[in-house]
Amino acid sequence: MPRGYAAETVEEYLAAVPDEQRPALAAVRAALLAAIPDATEGISYQIPIFSYRGKGLLGLSAAQKHCSLHLMSPPLAKALEAEGALTEGRLSGATVQFPNDAPLSEATVRLIVERRIAEVDARG
Numbered sequence: 001m002p003r004g005y006a007a008e009t010v011e012e013y014l015a016a017v018p019d020e021q022r023p024a025l026a027a028v029r030a031a032l033l034a035a036i037p038d039a040t041e042g043i044s045y046q047i048p049i050f051s052y053r054g055k056g057l058l059g060l061s062a063a064q065k066h067c068s069l070h071l072m073s074p075p076l077a078k079a080l081e082a083e084g085a086l087t088e089g090r091l092s093g094a095t096v097q098f099p100n101d102a103p104l105s106e107a108t109v110r111l112i113v114e115r116r117i118a119e120v121d122a123r124g
Contacts, residue, residue: 005017005046005062006046007043007046008043009042009043010029010041010042010043010048012043013043013047013048014026014029014048017062018062020100020101021062021067021100023103024067024098024099024100024101024102024103025060025062025067025103027103028060028067028069028098028103028104028109029041029048029060031103031104031105031106031109031110032050032058032060032109032113033050034106035106035109035110035113035114036050036051036052036057036113036117037052037117038052038053039051039052039057040054044056044059045059047059047060047061047070048060048061052116052117052120053120053121055120056072057072057113057116057117057120058070058071058072058112058113058116059072063097065100066097066098066099066100067097067098067099067100067103068095068096068097068098069089069095069096069098069104069109069112070094070095071094071095071096071112071116072094072116073094073116073119074093074094075119076094076112076115076116076119077091077093077094077095079115080112080115085111086108087108088102088104088105088108089104089108096112
């Protein structure tokens, strides 16, 4: 299964993913939109990308057997792993993979968003 789907909007992407993945992706999407100030979303590299201050912050996708939250920051992934900060999902490179039937909690999404926003803000 490809990571991306032919979609021009996040709604089209969600409509295209398998039924068993749609609820988890929709839940994480809602948590992302709630946690990112003035969030914008769009499709890039055939997946939904959530932006902050015009910068790509995080991506979301469906894979064959799981869903993924793309951190778009290898340094953040390494820090989260070293700190043992993630109690949900599984890190694979700079991606948090989570089961189709167990979306990431709002607390986990908020932790990741806050850390990514801090990275973007530090760059100015």
